[in-house]
Each structure stands twice: as C-alpha cells, then as structure tokens.
Amino acid sequence: MRSKLLVVLDADNTLWDTNSVFEDCQRELLEMLNDIYRHSRTEITFDRLREIDQSIAESHPRGLRYPFSILIRRLREIMIGKAGPDDPLDAELANRFYQELAAKTPPLLEGVNEGLALLKSAANLVILSEGGQSRIPILLEKYAISDYVRATEYVTSKTSEEFYRIRRQYRHRGVIKEWSIGDQLAKDIGPAAEANFSTVFVPGGFDSKWNQTYNGAEPTYVARDFLDAAEYIIKDLKD
C-alpha cells in the first residue's frame, strides 16, 4: 500500500535526548575549568555557563553549532577577570569536549519507539537534520529504528525551500498530506508551515531563547511526547 502521508522528523531532541548528553559534557568541562582556574576570584555556575553559551550562539552565524573554543575562552576570561591572549589550552579543552560528546550515546526519548511503529504503515518517514551525518545512522541502528525511516536528509539549514523540495518529491509518490514533528519552533515548525506542512511541536527540555517564536507561526498541535504526536497525526488521517 502506498503511504498517504509524509512525516518529516527532526532528530536531535525529538528522537533522542541530545541535550542531556550536551549538558553532561558542559558540566564536565566547567568542573575542569573551575579546577584549572581555582585561584581566580570568579567561580562560574552551570546556569551562568548556559547563559553565556546562549549569548554566543545567538550572535554566531552557526548558532548553537559555534566552535566550542569560543565558550572556553569566554569562561576563562571571566574566571581570570580579564581578556587574555589566545591560550592553546582553549583548543585542547574544546577537542576534549568534542571527543566526550562523540563518545556518549543520547538516550531515546519517551514514546519514540511506539510512535514510529504507529506511523510507519501510514507515512513516509523522513529525517531532516542539520548535520549529524556520522551520528544519525549509528543511532538509528543502535535503537533498531532504521527500518522505520525511509530517508535521512542532511541540510545546512532547515529552510522552507528544503521542506518544499521534500514535499514535491513525495507528492509525486501519491502523498496527500505532509507533517513536520520537531522540538524547535524556528527550525521544525515555522519553515515547515510556510511550505504548507501541518506541524506538531514536541517541546524538549531545552530550546534556545531566540528560537521560542517564529514569526508568529503556531504549530497545528503541541504534543506531550512523540507517541502523542504520532497518535494525533493518525487520528487526523482517519477523521
């Protein structure tokens, strides 16, 4: 049977909890820095680190994917109380951070397995992700969900053009309705709605402050978890 739906899925913090892994690594990094600069006057708390992290991401062209050495340098300057020259330690700690991050496996989020199983017969499931080429296939295999997913598309930025492009592809295959599921309004909901997708917002544990709105775009539905999102989409198909 040909599937009538296209469901575009976000990966990070929608399928698995990338944020918790990120937070673990940031906490380890902070502990290391507080230890290295323990004679400085200013000890930095984790909440303060997150504020600084967000303010860097907000003004950096790569957003949350900005190079981590920038954060380390900023933390170091606050700890020692002045802007210092480049320190090779910044890059070294950033490298260690990335290695730690790569070594950890984000846990699958609540309801994802059940939700994907529910959607698979009615929908073409396509993952749309900004980066993650090396991680996503590994995680899909690890959690035994790769068979549910028809394709994974990697884009530099989730724009409405990308959603339109995928929509056209599947309209040719008999799809009559498109959905996008994700945890970020500015990436998964706004651009998808512009491309005539219906949308389900599954708020995650973390979203950058400037991503909380997207030109007033309202998601079609706000779900408690991934299974709730899937059930809503299936119910809508039957109605």
Ligand SMILES: [Mg+2]
């Ligand atoms: Mg996400």
